[in-house]
Amino acid sequence: MTNALDSYRLLGRSGLRVSPMSLGTMTFGTDWGWGSDKEESRRIFDAYLERGGNFIDTASMYTNGTSERFIGEFAEGRRERLVIATKYTMNRRADDPNAGGNHRKSMVQSVEASLRNLNTDYLDLLYLHAWDFTTPVEEIMRAMDDLVRAGKVLYVAISDAPAWQVARMQTIADLRGWSPLIALQIEYSLVERTVERDLIPMAAELGLGVIPWSPLASGVLTGKYTRADLDHSADASPEGSRKNVAAANGSLHERALDIADVVKDVAAEIGVAPAQVALAWTLTNPAVTAPIIGARTLGQLESNLGALDVTFTDAQLETLNKASEVDLGFPHEFLQRPMTRGVVFGSTTLARG
Template identity: 75%
Template structure:
């Protein structure tokens, strides 16, 4: 079966139709030192739409706000055919303790600012960007519901938050009749698979479409780096700098990451495609995944990434990728899967399970 950007998927438990690859706009604007200038960003945006793409991902502080402004400019005259997702949480004003975080004041002010930058009167999908560990969950969910009821936001989602907290929030929304979370944005790639322990199955069970960020692990899985690049000093906590700095800071540029990238390159050579396409196709192989985010910096990178829609990884190659990137699921998952545990639970009962 051939995929295409205009073969849409519903997002989580919602009826919203989105493309199977989302266009990440974090690279729109050169404010951080490694993004695309306006004209090149426009070429990327137009090329994505020309192929039928409709799912755009940005955030309130990507490239210091330039990303949202460019998305708003490019979407002029096309707004209603697009699904624009943005996020709140990141601090916007140094010295102001309430300019960031998950609380209502931060959320409302961020949304109002995003609406102005995006030059629109509604946001299709608003994510909480990262869990701050301080805001009560009922405050978050009620404030999100208020924005939906006001028509400023249509759907809500969450990103980079522990599974137990997300499950608690979704249950609260269901019990109180508030807008449910329909999307879970998380880091997910062949290098970062620990989300398979709890976050991915939780999303599938509770009606959230998984939206992987960094499916190419900051370019490591694209074959961009070699072991000579491991001499990076550990990376920096700053968001700005080089892409290599980002790859190092988030842990993707490591000996393990490069070993996995070697297997990706081998598979790509065997099936006649590129490493980027193999890595993206692998994420789409998981049925819980709705749309990985591609963060192309050039039109050529976008074209390469979109080629993943046509890639089918043979079973033996898929097994090799799984083996090279395998993680330990840990307790209780491994305990529950042990023959001894299953024997004492089920005895000689033959049970047909449904997926």
């Protein structure tokens, strides 16, 4: 297999075909102080498409809307072959109480703005970007279904929300005949594996393809940071530098650097870049459809795509898993204990298909 971006996968329990790596475009635009200019963004976009890639990820206010506008321009003449995913929720006017959040007004206005920015008549995939803890789930699912019925959105999905709320939403959609969620975008990497407790098993059970964001833990797993970088102040803003983002996202800490050291060792053993090892590891989880790769340069993109060629020995995979393992907590640990299984199954041996 050679960088097989054109070995497409089905997204969740749908018939939509997407590449096994999604092009993240939060780096498109210099508005936040660390992204790519227009010329470099276009080179990245074109190279991804030339390799067979079709799955583009953005959001309503990435780089203050510049990301969507660049995509709209770059996609001209080839829009139909692309699967463009964007998100709503981010506040678009700080002094307007209804300019952000999960509610219908925010959703509709954000979608209309995204359609203008992207210069398109429809969105292939619309994510709820982050849970706001205030909007009723029925309002969200009905509004999403209305947008699908209006032809402005083809598929709907969710990002960064509690597992029990996502499961509730999917159940309501099923019972009422509304458009189901087909994807779950979550942080997932060797540094952040707590999603294996509930979010990933839920997604596999309910038909949502998992789309990991920050599979490189904000760059920590590339090996670019050292213990000297731990002396930072976590600015709660995406602006300034990539180090600010890593710190604010909670990815730059001692344990993450310990994991990054193991990743570097495995990468040296295989003869590839640490980033390729970290990305390839996410693809070993069968629930994962496509990790999101963000690149500020064409060289970074090409290196990241090399992850599709990486294979692990059982020993290497065990090393990575052991270095990054997390306690699954209750009830998961409890339900796997011999005593618990003994009182449930007795002496029965059960083969699971």
